[in-house]
Amino acid sequence: MYKFLLFLTASALPGVAAAQSADSDPAEAALAEIVERQDAARQPVELPDGRATQPVTLDAATITVTATGLGTTIQSTGQAVVVIDRKEIEQVQGADITRVLQRTPGLSLSRNGGAGSFTGVNLRGANAEQLLVLVDGVRVADPASPSGGFDFGNLLTGTVGKLDLLRGSNSTIWGSDAIGGVLDIATCGGSGVQGSFEYGARDTRFAQAAGGLETGALALGLTGSWFATDGFSAAANGTEPDGFEQFALGGSVFADVTDQLEVFAHANWSEGTLDIDGFAAPSFTLGDTAETQDTRRLWGDVGFAYYGNDLTLRAAYSMADTERDNFDPAAGSAPTFASDGHSERVQLRGEYRVLGGLSVAFGGEREWTAYSTSFNAREETGISGAYVQLGWVMGRLAAHIGSRIDDHDIFGTKTSFGADVSYGLGSDWRVRASVGEGFKAPTLFQLLSDFGNPRLRPEESTSFDIGIEQGQRGRGTHLALTAFRRDSADLIAFVSCFGATGGLCTDRPFGTYANTASARAQGIEAEAGIAVAEGFRLSAVYSLIDAEDRISGNELARRPRHSATLFADYEAAFGLRLGADLRLVSDSFDNAANSIRLDNYAVFDLRAAMPVSDVFEVFGRVENLFAENYQTAAGYASPGRGAFIGVRAAM
Template sequence: MSGTTVHDGGFVSKYLFLFSVSLIASAAHAQDAQQQRQDAGDAAVAEILARQGEPAPAPAPTPTPVPAARHDRAATATDDAPTITVTANGLSTSIENTGQPVTLIDRQEIDAVQGADIARVLERVPSVSLTRNGPLGSYTGVSVRGADADQLLVLIDGVRVADPSSPAGGFDFGTLLASNISRIDFLRGSNSTIWGADAMGGVVDITTRATPGLGASVEYGARNTLTTQASAGIKGDGYSIGLGGAAIRSDGFSAAADGTEPDGLRQWGVGGTAHVDLTPQIEAFANGRYSHAHLDIDGFPPPNYVLADTDETQTTKQYSGALGLAYYGMDLTLRGAWSFADTARDNFDPATGPAPTFTGDGHSDMVSLRGEYRLIGGLTLAFGGEHERTSYQTSYDAHAATSITGGYLQAGWVLGNLAAHAGARVDDHERFGSKVSLGGDISYGLGHGWRLRTSYGEGFKPPTLYQLYSDYGNQQLRPETSTSVDFGIEHGTRGEGTHFALTAFRRDSSQLITFVSCFGVTGGICTNRPFGTYDNTDRARAHGIELEAGTQLAPGLRLAGYYTHLTAQDRGTGLDLARRPRDMATVHADYTAPFGVTLGGQLRLVGPSYDKAGEVDRLAGYTLADITASVPLTHDIDLFGRVENIFDESYQTAAGYGSPGRGAFIGVRGRM
């Protein structure tokens, strides 16, 4: 380990010192959003009084409402709606009008982080921890607030992209390149009320690049890594069309920490979006994405059956898309779509011949309708429903499929400084029957840019097809469930002026599905399952605090940081859950000189954790430091570069798997 390794005691004192810098700041920002809510409330009161036949005070002038469909287009196509979230209620809403904890990361911040590794971007979201099985492109799991990685609902351009053929049915972030992303909308907490199944830990909606104009970049660096990206888009009166793509080639390093043979990656992907106004009130939209990855992996060869260098490879193909219509009237917004997603994997081992050692294909189709009816003033009624059918097949398991249908209703009220929502949802699963999910949130402006927020949410996740029907399956499984609650105080807006947020949270999960060994057991649940099976065995609780702070130290110089203290435990044993560090922090500073040169630095601190349940195989804490720079060559062309892990820290996020050492990268990007 490098001399910069953070140990248990030093970690806490180090983050406290770093964050004290960004906490000493004045509170005077973000009055515009609060004033808009006050104006909306005045208009509501005026309308109520008028309908009662009483004299109504003249409301303050309010901006012309923007249709939800138009908000969606702004947020997903032109990146000019940085404070609009869709994860909170399913349609576009201002982040100040929800009590739920949401983090928005825009294209400018993604470009500032640099590189194709989406993990380095997600480290700027509070309560997010990541595990990776080796080099870039290897399986990458994202845990939020101590939830399992497969309990995070992932959307790409609004489409659910989980892999139904994987054992736990989650999404592998190793198949996604940050180079082709323009926006990340990340909700932390259970929200099956709006999103239905799988939204137990949170919801993340990722938007691919499709902005107007032309843009391209090329980057080369450590481990013979070459990354390219290009995008093109046009926007006119009543339409917008965009296309983007990215590719990476890297020699990598050994996935096995004790190995010596590099494991490389060849990956590329393309995506496109289109919006066309058929009438002044009706919009047609479509999007599509395709990704292809070829990854070298390490395995567990005989006779020792421990992780070691092998010649195994994995090919992953993903495609997804959506087609739909949006309607905007004076009081009603509707958005209906058909969407689909497919993930196919093939594993090969030259030692056993040319035939694949494993194949798997998971597919989903969904028909959905979301809407919002504006009653009077700040009163709204959001509603929606979906029908989803998922299927899977592997080289060892026959084709199996299931479906789920659900609908929700949510009332919202914005009056003066108050914004509140309360809703309920009913889902009917083909196999498990009905499930009711409740949720609500409140945001209250205190004045001078401060607001209080709180939210309550419930989540559930049905057993995956693999957990039900594979050789290890158990058809008596029940869905996992969760309830989450958080309370927070916030000042300002993330990334602007002075920003501060402190949030306390707790999530309780039950009926969690785990793998049960049947070694030496022949009866009961292990009947005809000699190697083991799945069962609802566990309960868990995760609670902690999130601290966010940012301030403009000087013209062009901004300092920001995020810290999480998390306790995630098995409620049966009282022991920590696997791969959940108790302390995580990211601090970054960015400086833009008057002549256009930008400099940046990021420090990521992660405390120790355990690799396996039962507090087995301790993973040491670590510190990673990156520096970045960008120099304008012309008005439209920048030269940029960075050094990752500048202290060459040796660390592991999954026991036995290697992680990248120091690496330098340089590139050029242009736009017009």
């Protein structure tokens, strides 16, 4: 039933899909209004060369929420931030969000098979679960996961309107999990309706639709997507295809109570079924199995925002729930494993402009998390936190310094510190630097399961970076070079109790968790974009990351030392758009012992799009054109060559 609804919606929508911007998305428009009000309130500052400061031209690509928790321009923070809007997401094409994320520096990933399979994203060499992921400001990691991370395999592009990625530790603003960085995903918004449908390799079908209505003080939005594929064998040595199907819906409401007070609500739901390969007897090696996994996710929030001339407030209650059921036909119809992770949060964020460019940002929240599995009864805990940050933006200078305190029901108190500075050099150049502390609270599984250790301390990190940048991403000439380093301590690892006695091993014969590890990641990130000719743009990102286990001296698993993405886009005067992406990744090790190597690889994609009328656009692409055979996790296959074609429409 789901697929027929999406087919009907996508095929009925006329018009060429337009990029989401601050002018069309209610949430982005509100953020832009805040920044514009604050900028307009400041007196022009005379610069050494005689020029006066001018307000920044704002759109969805210049506003970030990951740096301060409320809207600010990328140029007004010293932290390393990349924003990717809906237009670029549609240019890349397809449902796979990782093909878009690979256009950001400092990022690598691993995946256990095809679409829908577990996908972890490593940022600047951090563990995948050390990246805080938000959807419309709601934390969406699964509390029932042993490590508490977010699975990007279940996140498709159909409902995504914008990606806002901060690289570096920032627990001062965001609290737990923000060790590697912060990713905020905004769902589609804006007025009008648009949709698309594509079909391609491995009988893959992807339909997406979004609609919005703005009538005076009220704005409503609805998004939906359906994805299905026969897939390929997740096990590299397998022959049986492993498919994936997912249906997702999202909605938003914004209502102006007064000129300065707005109430809002978001809701997102998805349900998917994935075929998985396992470790069947008698060999217990990875191979074809008939197992499946059902995943149901629900998250959303409700709250209000106040936009005054000097004071901005945003308060919300949010909830996220993830349920998983694994099935094995050989074991009967009942789930072989089930889990449920649940979190609720109340929070308040605010910013007060004291005088001119001086402002004070502040906030506080309380989060409750709970989990249960087939083998573990329901357990729960909570954490409270509060922060304050001073900001100064005047002329070419922007600086912030802040501190935070958190109190966890089990491990106690943790403090965090952060600061950043950005300074304009003229000719659209600026230098920036930041230092930040991060921490990650132990998960409920690590604390209270049969393997748990209630004496665990939080993982913690200190990171700093320094960079120089010219221009803005995706416009004119853009150049950026950043050097970074992050030191992490008290990392939580599983410790075997085989042959051990006493202590926690007394009633945990198979092992437990302990704060035994420390790591260091350092390197260089480079970005470049040049308008070569009218309508023709070349861009590239490159990362050199040295990620090391400080105890053993080994390289951290699945962290390639070198990675780069080169992409080119051309648009002809008559509307034809052509593009290509080349992803280059060096070799790495699959395990902590550095005994299993993952080979280097290069994946080349081609794409094209062409409007056929004022209302329709056709598009297509070839992924992995040269059929590169590669693995991002040992034993698991990756997709070969695949061709796809589709149609997009909007009004």
